[in-house]
Amino acid sequence: MRLSFARQLLLLLGLAFLPAIGQAIYYRNAASWHQPPVDSALVSLAQAKGWGANALWLDARPEEQYASGHVPGAMLLNEDRWNTLLPEVLAVWSPERKLVVYCSQVTCNASHAVAERLRQEAQLKNVYVLQGGWEEWKKANP
Amino acid sequence: MEESESMTGAEVRPAGRDWLLIVRRMLAFLVGAVFVYAGILKARDPVQFATEINNYRLIPWSIGVRMAFYLPWLEVLCGLALIFHRLFAGALALTTGLMVVFIAATVWARLQGIDLACGCFGSAGANLTPAWHLAIDTGLLAALLYLWLRGPGRRPRS
Amino acid sequence: MRALLLVVSLNFLLAAVGQAALVWESTVANLHPTIADKTAVAHFKYKNTGDQPVRITSVHASCGCTTAALAKDVVEPNESGEITATFTIGDRSGMQAKTITVLSDDQPGQATLLHLNATIPQLLTINPVFVYWSANDVLEPKTVTVDVGPDFPVTKLNVTSTDKSISTEVQPGPDKKGFRIIVKPTEGGRPINGTLKIEPDFPKDAPKPFYVNLRVDSRATLPPK
Secondary structure (H helix, E strand, C coil): CCCHHHHHHHHHHHHHHHHHHHHHHCCCCCCCCCCCCCCCCCCCCHHHHCCHHHHHEEEEECCHHHHHHHCCEEECCCCCHHHHHHHHHHHHCCCCCCCEEEEECCCCHHHHHHHHHHHHCCCCEEEEEEECCCHHHHHHHC | CCCHHHCCCCCCCCCCHHHHHHHHHHHHHHHHHEEEEEEHHHHHHHHHHHHHHHHHCCCCCHHHHHHHHHHHHHHHHHHHHHHHCCHHHHHHHHHHHHHHHHHHHHHHHHHHEEEECCCCCCCHHHEEEEEEHHHHHHHHHHHHHHHHHHHHCCCCCC | CCCHHHHHHHHHHHHHHHHCCCEECCCCCCCCCCCCCCEEEEEEEEEECCCCCCCEEEECCCCCEEEEEECCEEEECEEEEEEEEEECCCCCCCEEEEEEEEEEEECEEEEEEEEEEEEEECCCCEEEEECCCCCCCCCCEEEEEEEEECCCCCCCCCEEEHHHHHHHHEEHHHHHEEEEEEEECCCCCCCCEEEEEEEECCCCCCCCCCEEEEECCCCECCCCC
16 A cells, blocks of 8 residues: 555654654753753954953964964963973963963864863863964954 | 556556666665665764754754754655655655755855855765765755656656 | 766765775774873874875874874875874873874865874873962862872872972872872962972882962961961
């Protein structure tokens, strides 16, 4: 027996609900249902600049890249020399300051890794990652 | 076989047409397999898929996240239907519809300048450049349209 | 018309699943460097199984910490070669995943991703690495947890402080695993910026010290007696 076209559509559309609902129940606590998960860790260049002297800029790139150009006043803090660089950062940090970590561009991972280590290991609050990274800064400051 | 049911008047077919039938069946199988594959890749991480849908900025998050749970399974089901040649017309229509919507959304997003990581093939798709993605998607759509216009499983002509 | 459509669509499908001439022995390398290693090296071997020479046009690592070296970029038919990826560990720990993107002219538009997964053993896991008494804080003791990595025979920690007014006491951790360091500043009224140096008794010949950073705000007050 071949079902009519309409019935075929309904059957397919309907059957797909079963595993979908099952999965949704499984993920009910893991998914954010009403708003996109807020990546509160990202900050735009405009916002970060707005913090003025309160911002503490951290460059998560390899040392050579930092040496050839970095955000004025930014300190180097990368994973290669984390143990020697971190104390210097902590020495100038204070609780009111907002940390802005950047690496080369949108897709690089180093800034997120450094930001996460600052949150987890040093238990610092107000750690942000610059959206767009060093590329974004250069576009705004040619 | 369902083909002979759909062509109600044409019980006897010239033998030379059989190769075309085999090719059409193989095409349906291939396309179905691609959909099953793509669907499973997306079903593995629905929250990630929801984020990718959201990147197109076409629908609100609350709708997109629910679609992210539903669409992959619809794809898998339709893919299986194409492979096993059951509910064929319905599956064909749904997959064609999905492809059209998806290609349109991709082109729209590109025109808006949105930088997309295509969600269609999950992490396997990370290897493909955007041009190749579009080529594969257009190829799939072409195959689907072909099957739709000429293939078995059409409504019986009455 | 139908035949054309059929040929076109099949062409796309075949191109998508087409076989590449360059075949990789494995595209995933799982490395387990020891605590003494400074780098972790992976060798990704490939072979040209096609009948045309293949040129590797680009090899690009996802981060600055991984360098990928290619002996030569043109691979003749039947020739084998390898890409040597060197991951400089630096001060990283835990699971590290880096990718190397390889482009070759036998697969235009499609990149091969080589995955280097390194599990960096951690002799000690210290949390937190920064202890801070703020202006509003009372100078109560704070605890630093030191977990010892599995299978490392650390029995003792030697803790020294750069600022003598900060006292430390080492206690065994919960369930006899690991340690706890109780840190307590004994003087108030001045800003303190110091470090704790933690030296485990393993490995005996080359112990590597770990550090915890300390800061005390000058306005923090001593607890009432």
